[in-house]
């Protein structure tokens with residue numbers, strides 16, 4: 366063992382681990398953050414090369430300054446600098462066409478998204494979503510919830526839009542309670558989506574700076590091999606370089622990786638069963654580089670009846686590309702039920718390129734560079750009923766004392782990256 370004794374050792378420097386390390390060191394705790402990769406940020410990591418900021422995942426933050434990510438940075442006294450996106454043009458792709466994306470109930474009345482009778486039925490349902498108690502609906506799907514009172518086939522297809530707000534576009538798969546809790550918060554927020562200036566680089570750099578400013582230590586390119594447990598109490602970690610003792614051990618990586626650093630036998634069987642069956646979402650993301658802007662769309666495109674999301678990154682934030690270069694990111698979720706095959710990403714890329722040509726004719730001939738990422742994990746936890754808020758493991762481990770779990774697979778508020786941020790806030794509040 367080294368002599369060093371920390372108040373907390375945190376395993377993994379994604380949004381969750383970085384936020385927890387920053388918040389705990391701000392509180393005066395002696396913190397060590399260990400990250401196996403040479404780069405900080407986890408699924409939000411970035412690389413700067415040739416004047417581009419290449420992001421692994423280009424991130425938007427739900428509800429901008431009113432959202433959960435913003436709370437962490439307010440607490441640290443370093444608010445996120447969001448780009449002013451008022452007046453941006455955002456679209457939905459539905460039934461083979463682009464439609465302006467409505468931002469309010471009134472906005473739906475001026476679109477041609479749905480035939481009139483379906484639109485009225487949808488708006489009646491949406492009113493119910495805004496009034497219903499989310500707790501009563503976590504265990505049912507959005508489609509079940511709609512079918513209690515409605516049966517319009519157009520509306521059933523359009524529900525994909527509501528599901529996609531929590532990144533599960535299939536209304537027969539997504540937990541109604543998760544959609545309800547998000548849309549109720551969203552209805553009160555003036556801005557639905559925040560784009561940080563400089564992308565995730567801004568958040569990662571601010572969190573790293575806060576940790577160092579408050580005396581926290583970061584060890585990158587060091588892998589935790591074992592969480593050390595003595596008589597049912599977590600007491601530290603063994604890495605590929607050293608041993609560290611700590612009063613608290615925080616596992617800040619997706620929970621399915623837990624049993625690589627601890628034996629299953631330390632945990633209750635239902636927990637082991639849950640963790641070994643967690644289903645993440647998977648996808649493909651392609652950054653396309655052009656020598657000219659190929660569209661003036663600034664607010665992106667979201668698929669309603671296909672799991673597509675498009676961000677015209679350099680139209681929103683020119684700082685992520687060198688002068689004269691333009692970057693668009695087109696991404697698609699892969700079917701969570703189909704076996705991971707090598708053909709699925711190729712099929713998704715072909716589908717994306719067909720769509721690009723359909724929506725922006727001639728643009729594929731103007732691609733000067735492309736970077737394709739196959740994403741084995743987009744969200745660590747697909748928000749379906751069995752993985753909805755009440756079912757996710759809590760932050761405080763009930764089986765091993767002084768062991769904590771944070772990150773987007775645990776029981777904390779929000780969806781996607783917001784779960785990671787809110788779990789860090791909760792941890793900092795409970796230690």
Ligand SMILES: Cc1cc2nc3c(=O)[nH]c(=O)nc-3n(C[C@H](O)[C@H](O)[C@H](O)COP(=O)(O)OP(=O)(O)OC[C@H]3O[C@@H](n4cnc5c(N)ncnc54)[C@H](O)[C@@H]3O)c2cc1C
Pocket residue numbers: 376377378379380381382399400401402406407408409421422423424425426427587588589590617618619622626650740742743744745771772773774780781782783785
């Ligand atoms: C392409 C893409 C786009 C996305 N877009 C959005 C978006 O717009 N909005 C949003 O809210 N969310 C988005 N997400 C989801 C979001 O990125 C995640 O929810 C969030 O980053 C999860 O953070 P985390 O800290 O929980 O986990 P991670 O980012 O996975 O971090 C875990 C870290 O732990 C490290 N680690 C694991 N095991 C060990 C070990 N043994 N020793 C040391 N280190 C270890 C890993 O290397 C990793 O860095 C997107 C994800 C992707 C992939």
